[in-house]
Ligand SMILES: Cc1cc2nc3c(=O)[nH]c(=O)nc-3n(C[C@H](O)[C@H](O)[C@H](O)COP(=O)(O)OP(=O)(O)OC[C@H]3O[C@@H](n4cnc5c(N)ncnc54)[C@H](O)[C@@H]3O)c2cc1C
Ligand code: SF4
């Protein structure tokens with residue numbers, strides 16, 4: 001990290017802090033992210049420098065920060081410390097710490113007891129059931145989460161939900177860009193005025209940014225006491241979503257809504273056209289054949305597709321083939337639920353005791369077989385990062401993520417293949 005003038009304590013800026021200047025030199029943090037193309041699109045920088053940085057859609061359809069005014073040294077410094085495109089730091093703090101799956105307290109299979117929620121959820125609706133428990137128990141007042149955008153069928157929107165209807169409407173995975181931290185300064189202003197507290201659910205990189213923000217700003221820790229996340233293989237661009245629509249023969253302008261997953265397990269990618277007719281394809285066809293080919297660069301070098309910095313994480317607990325696709329067509333959903341912190345464990349137990357969530361046993365050793373994509377990316381990462389460094393491409397600074405131990409689970413030959421593959425892709429991109 002380059003040296004910058006001594007920062008004052010970094011906190012989330014208010015929009016009123018924004019100067020009126022329009023053109024400005026890019027902050028060193030954002031310039032570094034842009035050079036490495038390591039933006040994950042979380043939106044934390046837009047909250048840290050509200051009024052000076054905002055999220056926009058950049059080709060081929062990813063959410064990226066646009067800086068419109070000079071940042072103060074403190075804002076730049078805060079982005080260096082929080083941005084998952086620059087850094088990610090995991091502390092074990094006495095917990096079991098699996099080389100591939102990170103620190104955890106317990107692992108179970110789980111599903112929402114509410115059948116409608118279980119059906120609507122991406123896997124077992126477990127995240128939604130826990131979120132609803134958090135609100136109904138008064139642990140938090142509201143949830144910051146992601147749902148389908150009302151004006152763009154393929155897109156996402158960040159919403160604040162407070163009841164079953166809101167949580168249910170946001171259930172299911174949206175394989176498209178989301179920036180759930182971009183409005184965080186507004187939630188913090190609410191917290192200051194009213195004491196309102198929020199649970200946050202986001203991709204692992206969003207969770208990491210939120211956890212880092214809580215480290216540098218105690219007000220964030222008070223306003224957002226619980227972080228939930230899910231396993232994440234990568235975020236596809238809107239171009240990926242458009243390719244799915246094209247394969248379905250659904251014209252985007254005539255598509256009223258689009259559901260990537262959920263409503264069954266794994267649930268079909270479904271476009272509803274303006275005339276009410278539906279076109280759909282399986283998860284294997286949508287994610288496997290199309291969307292997975294459109295993920296951003298940061299996802300290919302992601303050390304944390306498993307949400308190491310959340311309190312509770314969910315994933316698909318399916319039996320899968322060697323490519324990670326379920327060995328069944330459709331059935332009632334089952335999530336894997338990982339309590340990563342003592343708080344997460346307590347909240348999960350409470351949700352079970354209140355009858356919101358049902359759990360079954362799960363053996364951590366089974367994860368290697370049912371999450372092959374995550375396994376392979378973790379093991380390949382050290383070789384890929386080395387290749388990028390040698391090629392002069394900036395990469396994020398990862399700490400506590402056991403990259404070398406994971407690489408040692410691969411043969412030397414496989415590590416060399418991953419290294420050469422990344423070098424080749426980097427050279428081709430330059431050419
Ligand atoms: C981009 C992406 C990649 C994924 N990759 C994997 C994977 O590799 N392996 C795996 O096991 N599972 C993966 N999942 C997660 C999986 O699809 C389920 O979300 C997970 O099993 C939780 O299911 P659930 O039924 O408990 O959650 P639900 O009850 O359906 O709740 C889902 C929650 O996730 C939030 N959410 C949905 N989409 C987004 C988004 N784009 N950004 C931020 N928040 C969002 C919703 O607001 C909701 O709160 C991925 C999900 C996404 C969105
Ligand atoms: S990863 Fe997040 S914080 Fe970093 S530049 Fe991208 S949007 Fe901003």
Ligand code: SF4
Pocket residue numbers: 040203204205206232233234235298299300302303304305
């Ligand atoms: S793969 Fe990693 S970087 Fe990409 S969206 Fe998921 S958590 Fe973020």
